[in-house]
Amino acid sequence: MRAQTMAYFDQLIPSGMVMAKEAKEQGRNVVGYYCVFSPIELIEAAGAVPVGLCATKQEPIAEAEKVLPRNLCPLVKSSYGFAVSGKCPFFHFADIVLAETTCDGKKKMYELLAEHKPMIVLDIPNSSNLEDRQAHWVKQIYRAKDYFEKNLDVKISNEKLAEVIRTYNEERKLLMELVSLNKLHPTPISGTDLLKVLWGRSFQFKRDEYTAKVKELIAELKEMTAKGEGASQPSSKRILITGCPTGTGQEKVMQVIEEAGGAIVLQESCSGIKGLVDLVSEEMDPFEALAEKYSKIPCSCSSPNTGRFKLLSRLVQEYNVDGVVDITLQACHTYNIESYSIKEHLKKNHNIPLLQIETDYSDADRQQIKLRVDAFLEML
Numbered sequence: 001m002r003a004q005t006m007a008y009f010d011q012l013i014p015s016g017m018v019m020a021k022e023a024k025e026q027g028r029n030v031v032g033y034y035c036v037f038s039p040i041e042l043i044e045a046a047g048a049v050p051v052g053l054c055a056t057k058q059e060p061i062a063e064a065e066k067v068l069p070r071n072l073c074p075l076v077k078s079s080y081g082f083a084v085s086g087k088c089p090f091f092h093f094a095d096i097v098l099a100e101t102t103c104d105g106k107k108k109m110y111e112l113l114a115e116h117k118p119m120i121v122l123d124i125p126n127s128s129n130l131e132d133r134q135a136h137w138v139k140q141i142y143r144a145k146d147y148f149e150k151n152l153d154v155k156i157s158n159e160k161l162a163e164v165i166r167t168y169n170e171e172r173k174l175l176m177e178l179v180s181l182n183k184l185h186p187t188p189i190s191g192t193d194l195l196k197v198l199w200g201r202s203f204q205f206k207r208d209e210y211t212a213k214v215k216e217l218i219a220e221l222k223e224m225t226a227k228g229e230g231a232s233q234p235s236s237k238r239i240l241i242t243g244c245p246t247g248t249g250q251e252k253v254m255q256v257i258e259e260a261g262g263a264i265v266l267q268e269s270c271s272g273i274k275g276l277v278d279l280v281s282e283e284m285d286p287f288e289a290l291a292e293k294y295s296k297i298p299c300s301c302s303s304p305n306t307g308r309f310k311l312l313s314r315l316v317q318e319y320n321v322d323g324v325v326d327i328t329l330q331a332c333h334t335y336n337i338e339s340y341s342i343k344e345h346l347k348k349n350h351n352i353p354l355l356q357i358e359t360d361y362s363d364a365d366r367q368q369i370k371l372r373v374d375a376f377l378e379m380l
Contacts, residue, residue, distance in 0.1 A: 001229045005217040006193050012200030012210075013248065016051070019205035020093040023049050029152050032094035032117075033202075034079060035102055036245075036275040036297060037124055039141060039290050041168050043098065045161040046148040052202030053097070054088035055079040056247030058361040067112065073331045074361040075244065076105040083113055090203065091117070096151060098144070100124050102301045103334065120147045128302045130295065137291035145287065161286040169279045171211055175201070176276050178218050182265040183319055186230035188221040191241065191254050191264020193231070199248050199271055232263035237380045238320055239263065242312060242342065243327040243356075244335050245270040250361050253327050256373050265319045268312055269327070274298065277311065300334035308338075309345050316350050322380045325373075326356040353379065 023030055029048035033040065034055060043050035054060075060081025061074060067084075068077050082088035091097075099110045099121040110121055122144060125136040145156050175198065181188050197214065204210045224230065239262045246254060246269060254264055266272055278296050281289040298307030316324065324346055326339045336358065343354040355376040359365055 001224060001231065002193065003189065003217055003220045003224065005213060005220050006196070008213045009196045009200055012196065013203045016203035016205060017089045020051060020090055023205055024093045030094045031096045031098055032090055033098040035100045036270040037100045037102065037122065037294055038098050039144065039294055041161065041164045041280065041290060042141065042144055042148065042156065045156045045164045046152050046154050048152060049205055051090045051094065053079065053091050053094070054082040056250040056361070060085050060087055061361065068109065071331055073105050073329050075329055076109050078361060080109050080113060083116060096120065098122070102299060118151060120144060124301060126301060126303055128304050128306055133295040134291055137295040138288055141287050141291045158286055162282065165280045165286055165289065166282060169282065171207070172276045172279055174211060174214050176273065178214060179266050179273055181218065181221050184225055186232040186234050186236060187263045187265055188225050188230050190231040190258055191267065192251055192258060195246065195251055195254065195267065195271065196248060233261070236261055236263035237322040237377050238265050240265060240315060240319065240321045240324045241267040241269060241272065241327060242324055243269055243339070244329040244332050246327055247271055252363060252366055253325065253357055253359065253369055256366065256370050257325065260370065260373050260377055262377050265321060266315065268315055300338045305338060309342070312342065312346065313349060316346065316352055321352060323376060324352060324354040326354055328356055328358045330358055330360045
């Protein structure tokens with residue numbers, strides 16, 4: 001059974017497109033971003049609207065391949081294709097793009113994208129040494145602060161940033177409360193619906209309205225649970241999604257899992273809870289607090305990526321996971337290589353199997369994915 005409140009989240013991205021236009025008409029600055037490493041608190045403290053940029057559909061890839069090589073990650077190609085084809089309204093209305101050096105493909109793509117929009121590219125450290133990462137992140141946070149102040153003609157005060165940090169911390173806690181409902185048996189919300197809520201967060205302009213609807217959704221799901229209603233069966237195998245980000249328009253693997261009777265309890269990946277599990281400290285200098293928070297996000301661009309292993313160990317126990325599905329995009333070398341280590345870690349420490357699915361944004365392999373998912377669920 002599906003919560004009625006989900007009707008709001010179904011329309012979140014289409015309505016966000018209208019709101020982006022309205023924001024520009026009202027004279028507001030818009031800053032677009034692609035990655036969970038983007039310090040959105042800094043954008044809002046600069047008086048601008050942070051908004052995610054389109055990157056998870058097959059349609060614009062043909063346009064991108066006029067410039068980019070075909071054997072490149074579909075996320076990189078889709079990002080570029082959306083931007084240069086004019087098919088991403090959020091990119092169109094953005095005054096600035098906040099980018100990041102998470103992989104080689106993105107870094108080189110951003111060089112080309114900078115011809116279309118003013119851009120600041122944050123240098124993401126690859127070291128897993130937390131002290132080194134935090135020191136590097138502090139420099140990047142202040143660099144972004146200086147860039148926004150100069151290019152948006154604003155001043156970002158400690159007080160304003162601290163206020164925004166408190167707001168976003170409350171939002172993160174609320175979203176984790178929603179996600180945590182899926183610790184229940186059966187799960188009250190499907191993985192694809194949870195994706196709509198979390199992914200749509202990046203494309204909305206009315207934060208108060210969004211958080212109010214999340215609260216309404218939580219209340220409705222609790223009522224449904226009390227009545228014995230849920231999004232899955234008590235016998236459904238409980239699946240955790242990890243790997244590359246999965247956005248709306250590219251959720252075919254998740255759809256196949258749920259169509260086969262599996263219950264997706266949560267996504268560990270960037271499009272899931274990876275950016276929500278840690279709050280920003282409210283007890284220290286706000287700029288350094290941002291650096292501390294974002295330096296802790298576990299990503300395969302770090303070597304070694306110990307944070308991901310620790311987070312997965314925690315989640316598979318808390319959510320009583322039966323199996324893990326690792327969604328890896330073609331040509332994403334860091335996640336592809338790391339998949340082996342993750343599989344061994346889960347097997348050795350938790351006796352939990354992992355199915356790696358390497359895919360792209362097209363539907364060409366959907367039937368093949370279905371066969372593999374069916375076999376995996378039966379094995380569980």
